[in-house]
Amino acid sequence: MIDSVIVQVDPVAPGYALNCTANDVAIAGVASNSDGYPQLTIHDDGCAYRGDTVTFTATFDLEVNAKERHDIGIYFATDGDINNDGAISGMCSVSTLDFEPDPPWLDLDGTTDPFPGTNTISNIQDTCGDIDKPAHNPLHPTVTLTAVCKDDNNDGFLNLPNCTSWRQSGVNELCTSPEHAFPGSPSKCNCDSGFNVPISVPPADLLVIMLPS
Known part of the structure; x- marks a missing residue:
């Protein structure tokens, strides 16, 4: 289970307005078990209606291009x-990748980065995990979260x-928690507003009330 927090995201918090036009890193889908079933566990009664909430744990396929x-x-x-911008703003679950062990995880910073790190585990300073290919692609982070039940494309x-979000070598400021994760420049993020998770959401019901004449 990777480290996660719930935060109110500010789209200009890094010091510049985000446009998220790059596609270097993306969530490709929910990972599957060897039997083809999704790696997903629902912890409550699921989505009883649109606008309900569901709490679940899922493992995702994270790919780098x-x-x-x-x-x-x-x-x-x-x-x-609610702001119709993916997850650029509003309430979000923010997670970072693990940085050890390798495999499956990756630490590109090691002990050679220029920052006075506060984490002494394995002498590692920057503890937000990284990704590369082909050795660590895809990665499979597992996240637990509670989300609003919505089905805007009506596929059920x-x-x-x-x-x-991500950073490149040379602009990878010290990162030791999910609160420190932000794009290295306005374009270094990728959003998917129509991403699907295989949790059923019932269609909306129309309730007609006949008033006495």
Whole structure:
């Protein structure tokens, strides 16, 4: 289980307005077991209606389309994406990757980064995990979260808007918790507002009340 926090995301918190036009890192889907079933556990009664909430744990396929990227941030909208921007703003579950052991995880910073780190585990300073290919691609982070039940595309399954963020070598500031995960520049993030999770969301019901004449 990777480290996660629930935060109110500010789209200009890094000091610049985000446009999220790159696609270096993305969540490709929910990972599957060897039997083809999704790696997903629902912890409550699921989505009873649209606007309900569901708490679940899922393992995701995280893919990189570049050689390597640092300090990966994973953002899931937990408020139903009320601002219609994926997970750029609003209430989000923010996670970072583990940095050890290798395999399966990756630490590109080691002990050679220039920061006075506060973490002494294995003498590692920057503790936000990284990704590269082909050795660590895809990675499979497991996240537990509570999300609003929404199905904007009416396919019967939970829409879970999300974004990923990353930094490149040379601009990978010290990262030791999910609160430190942010894009290295305005474009270094990727959002998917229509991302699906295989949790059933019932169609909306129309209740007609006949008033006495």
